[in-house]
Amino acid sequence: MxxxxxxxxxxxxxxxxxxxxxxxxxxxxxxxxxxxxxDYVDWSVEVTQSGPTQQASYQGLQPAVEKTVAFLKAQGIQPHELELDSVKSEKEIVRDPRTGELRSTVWTTKQAILIGSWDVDRIYKISGRIGQLIGQGVPLTINEPAYTYxxxxxxxxxxxxxxxxxxxxxxxxxxxxxxxxxxxxxxxxxxxxxxxxxxxxxxxxxxxxxxxxxxxxxxxxxxxxxxxx
Missing domain, CATH: 3.30.110.170 (Protein of unknown function (DUF541), domain 1)
Incomplete structure (x- = not known):
């Protein structure tokens, strides 16, 4: 070695x-x-939305997920190449460090969109364009594609x-x-x-x-x- x-x-x-x-x-x-x-690529993007209640964060999440899926399909992602991961929700409680009094409660809800495709070049190009959605107000975490043989x-x-x-x-x-x-x-x-x-x-x-x-x-x-x- x-x-x-x-x-x-x-x-x-x-x-x-x-x-x-x-x-x-x-x-x-x-x-x-x-x-x-x-010859194969796995890729994912995650949509995140926060709100004062779990319901509010979920309701805010759905339009962003739908907009992201619509964008991906318009770019050429086929239905069989796309999968929605399960929705995950977390609660964060903020208290006054001196009195312990509740200051605020924030719920954060996330959903990942998973893509797997044999069309490596197409996914490479789309991954470079999806940042446009952030400029349109969609709260995205964009992961790097994983290319495998x-x-x-x-x-x-x-x-x-x-x-x-x-x-x-x-x-x-x-x-x-x-x-x-x-x-x-x-x-x-x-x-x-x-x-x-x-x-x-x-x-x-x-x-x-x-x-x-x-x-x-x-x-x-x-x-x-x-x-x-």
């Missing part, structure tokens, strides 16, 4: 155990990095195979300098997968999964031990 700390835009870095005789082994870190494009399981298999080939090529080059050749694999350890923003050098011990960008870089690392013949 020290290799990743140096930035694996192109795989590099080798760990070698001495080549002395035919029973020796060589351990090499191979890596593979590819650019992938997200749904074929990751298949991609991992392919990436590990490429990382293993990369390790074999490195091992051959190193062994060749000692006049030896590479034999069978005796051990293979899979490192963590790093899915990051494009061209990032950031890593995490337990792997990472960036959801903030549509395009991402995925890096797979394999520590492979070969017999030296």
């Amino acid at each position: 020290a290799v990743l700390g140096l930035g694996l835009t192109t795989a590099s870095g080798v760990l070698v155990k001495g080549i002395r005789n035919a029973n020796d082994t060589i351990t090499v870190t191979g890596a593979s990095t590819e650019r992938i494009t997200s 749904t074929k990751l399981a298949e991609k991992r298999v392919d990436m590990l195979a490429k990382a293993t080939r990369d390790a074999r090529n490195r091992a051959r080059a190193i062994a060749g300098q000692a006049g030896s050749s590479i034999g069978a694999i005796t051990n293979a350890d899979t490192g963590t997968f790093q899915i990051t923003v494009p061209n990032s050098t950031e890593t995490a011990d337990f792997g990472s999964y960036n959801t903030s960008t549509i395009d991402k870089d995925i890096t797979a690392v394999m520590a492979v031990t070969f017999r030296v013949d």
